[in-house]
Amino acid sequence: MSGIQTLEPETKWGRFQNWVDDRLPIFTFMRHSLEEYPTPKNLSYWWNFGSLAGVCLVVMMLSGIFLAMYYTPHSQHAFESVDRIMRDVNHGWLLRYIHMNGASMFFIVVYLHMFRGLYYGSYKSPRELLWILGVVILLLMMATAFMGYVLPWGQMSFWGATVITKLVASFFPGLENGILQLLWGDFSVSNATLNRFFSLHYLLPFVIVGVVILHLVALHKHGSNNPLGIDLKNPKEKIPFHPYYTIKDFFGLGVFFLVFLSIVFYAPEFFNEPDNYIPANPMVTPPHIVPEWYFLPFYAIVRSIPWRWGGIFLMFASILILFVLPWLDRSKVRSGTFRPIFKISFWIFLANCCVLGYMGALPTDGHTFGLPNILISQIATFYYFFHFLGVLPLLAKYEKTLPLPTSLGTPALGAKNV
Amino acid sequence: MFKKAILLMFLAFMSLQVFASDAEHPPKMNWSFQSIFGTYDRAALQRGFQVYHEVCAACHSLNHLAYRHLAGIGFTPETIKALAAEKEIRDGFTEEGEIFKRPGIAADHIAPPYINESAAKAANNGSLPPDLSLIVKARAHGPDYLHAILTGYAEPPKEVQLGENMHYNKYFAGRQIAMIAPLHEGMVNYTDGTPTNVEQYAKDVVTFLTWAGDPKMEERKSTGFKVMFFLIILTLFMFFTKRRVWRNIKD
Ligand code: HEM
Numbered sequence: 001m002s003g004i005q006t007l008e009p010e011t012k013w014g015r016f017q018n019w020v021d022d023r024l025p026i027f028t029f030m031r032h033s034l035e036e037y038p039t040p041k042n043l044s045y046w047w048n049f050g051s052l053a054g055v056c057l058v059v060m061m062l063s064g065i066f067l068a069m070y071y072t073p074h075s076q077h078a079f080e081s082v083d084r085i086m087r088d089v090n091h092g093w094l095l096r097y098i099h100m101n102g103a104s105m106f107f108i109v110v111y112l113h114m115f116r117g118l119y120y121g122s123y124k125s126p127r128e129l130l131w132i133l134g135v136v137i138l139l140l141m142m143a144t145a146f147m148g149y150v151l152p153w154g155q156m157s158f159w160g161a162t163v164i165t166k167l168v169a170s171f172f173p174g175l176e177n178g179i180l181q182l183l184w185g186d187f188s189v190s191n192a193t194l195n196r197f198f199s200l201h202y203l204l205p206f207v208i209v210g211v212v213i214l215h216l217v218a219l220h221k222h223g224s225n226n227p228l229g230i231d232l233k234n235p236k237e238k239i240p241f242h243p244y245y246t247i248k249d250f251f252g253l254g255v256f257f258l259v260f261l262s263i264v265f266y267a268p269e270f271f272n273e274p275d276n277y278i279p280a281n282p283m284v285t286p287p288h289i290v291p292e293w294y295f296l297p298f299y300a301i302v303r304s305i306p307w308r309w310g311g312i313f314l315m316f317a318s319i320l321i322l323f324v325l326p327w328l329d330r331s332k333v334r335s336g337t338f339r340p341i342f343k344i345s346f347w348i349f350l351a352n353c354c355v356l357g358y359m360g361a362l363p364t365d366g367h368t369f370g371l372p373n374i375l376i377s378q379i380a381t382f383y384y385f386f387h388f389l390g391v392l393p394l395l396a397k398y399e400k401t402l403p404l405p406t407s408l409g410t411p412a413l414g415a416k417n418v
Numbered sequence: 419m420f421k422k423a424i425l426l427m428f429l430a431f432m433s434l435q436v437f438a439s440d441a442e443h444p445p446k447m448n449w450s451f452q453s454i455f456g457t458y459d460r461a462a463l464q465r466g467f468q469v470y471h472e473v474c475a476a477c478h479s480l481n482h483l484a485y486r487h488l489a490g491i492g493f494t495p496e497t498i499k500a501l502a503a504e505k506e507i508r509d510g511f512t513e514e515g516e517i518f519k520r521p522g523i524a525a526d527h528i529a530p531p532y533i534n535e536s537a538a539k540a541a542n543n544g545s546l547p548p549d550l551s552l553i554v555k556a557r558a559h560g561p562d563y564l565h566a567i568l569t570g571y572a573e574p575p576k577e578v579q580l581g582e583n584m585h586y587n588k589y590f591a592g593r594q595i596a597m598i599a600p601l602h603e604g605m606v607n608y609t610d611g612t613p614t615n616v617e618q619y620a621k622d623v624v625t626f627l628t629w630a631g632d633p634k635m636e637e638r639k640s641t642g643f644k645v646m647f648f649l650i651i652l653t654l655f656m657f658f659t660k661r662r663v664w665r666n667i668k669d
Contacts, residue, residue, distance in 0.1 A: 041667055080482070083482050083551070083552065084482075086634065087482065087487070087633060087634070093634040093637075093638060094638075094641070097638075239667060243663050244663060244664060244667065247656065247659055247660045247663050247664075248660055248664075250656050250660075251653065251656040251657050251659075251660045253656075254649060254652055254653030254656045254657075255653060257649055257653075258646070258649055258650065258653060261642070261645055261646065261649065262642075262646060264642075265638055265639065265641065265642025265643075265645065265646070266454055266639065266642060268638070269555065274555060274556050274557055274558050274560070275556065277552045277555040277556035277631075278548075278552075278556045287591075
């Protein structure tokens, strides 16, 4: 039957595979990208987070599609319909808690995935586009999560939507009203807003799937980076993805679900704001409007600048700057393991992001350790950009990096902690 | 009208800003439902419903619950039917265009004390008693906070100027609440010999309202136990398989 295969397979299933493959090379594709795909043998557990992010996306889409069968996108019914999912739909509470906490887990996983890339220089040549596609995914996730949070139509949904849409609109001076009406579909956050957000919340995850596919195509072109950050020239230093990394990913998945599901079953309201169990009320502003935790660092940046437009500009810039990161850090050495000063700056940067996140949750007029929150936010915002625009370019120029090993077989000094 | 609304919003915003920091932190209580294996105390749930039914229901609705849901606190179908039938339910219109009224059935949602928000406000000096279906989830430290509110009434300190129809309560934002102290010793007759004091009423009704906001908690925890047990085994299995598969890979 098949012109390529020389041996006729013995089983029916084998013959069927060949028949299909001859017309649609799907089995060849799977073999190529899973079984034979050569992968560095020294990847650490930090390399698990990519596949975990993929699983999160699938979990979100599946739970979301089932939620949407019961959810009612109408300002008069949305809050109640979510509550009915929790009370009356069979295992509806499970679906909703999976979706609600899944969003937080998704961001945890993706942030860890990104910090992994930052530390090991995974954004450097030849993986610049791979990194950029990742940043596109992050932006799409943020839009999706923001609109999803509006759907249960509680107080935080409503007021979060009001605050954030106004922020976005005031980025375009003179066009504010036009943009707001475009986003709201009305003169305030209203039923029309809820409808279009639901529509987009359903759409965007599928767009994310598209970008994820591109992300994977870009990954498979040059394969994974590795903790040493060196190009592996000897094919013996690579092992087939299957079974080695399939089983490692499955083990990681087990640990991930242990964490995820213990939150779902035992602390499902952990990430939630109590105010979102109060139905949306345009006449009552909550005393303290906070976005979801995964937006807090960016919220801190926007609030740190008294000049509104400047704050919004910096908020967008803080993510967009990631697009040009490969050209800001021009050091030829990828892995932080061989960059003694970069390594320190990485941890300072990470700590600084946590400070920003913490500040995002506090009122701007308060004090922390005797310092005004606004001042701390400003310093942290400055440092965030200084890391990209000052530290990284300077280090690329002046840092003395450690000698790189030429292969995995001869780890150089200082590579103990890989 | 619009300007007034904005002004009101602003005032509400400002007052909450000032007051929020002002309330005392609710004391931590021991609840049977808090631990990993914790469940609701069935007797407390039923007493709590009695308190809600005889006291709170005069002002507060419980809109998200139907009578049939009360099977979850151990009521028999007969009790539920009888409870529902006490109430008259408006159910659309007759052929003559009159409002059609009939006795409640188990599938009806628990009948609210007021026909709409305006009526509720009018009857409470302009304050709206919130719906209690999700109140425990809608407040930080829900059960502790509710217990503190219900037991936290006191004579105001001399320097405090109470607003009209306001009551001093140090756990409420601003320390002034429009709800009059709802619980008094001996006001609800328990049939099971449990003490009939304010502390006990508060504990029972908070247990009931926690259940009302999270009726699937027990199912959630017991499903969770099975799932976690399975997952731990599976993950261990994965771990050992991984070790075996990787055995021949040298660093
Ligand atoms: C990238 C993947 C996704 C993310 C990050 C995401 C995020 C969110 C978030 C944060 C919420 C609010 C949770 C809450 O407080 O209740 C939400 C709600 C919702 N999402 Fe998604 N979602 C994703 C995919 C989907 C998909 C594919 C659907 C399918 C239609 C969907 C349908 C819904 C529905 C119906 C709700 C409202 C019900 C509820 O609030 O529990 N989501 N989503």
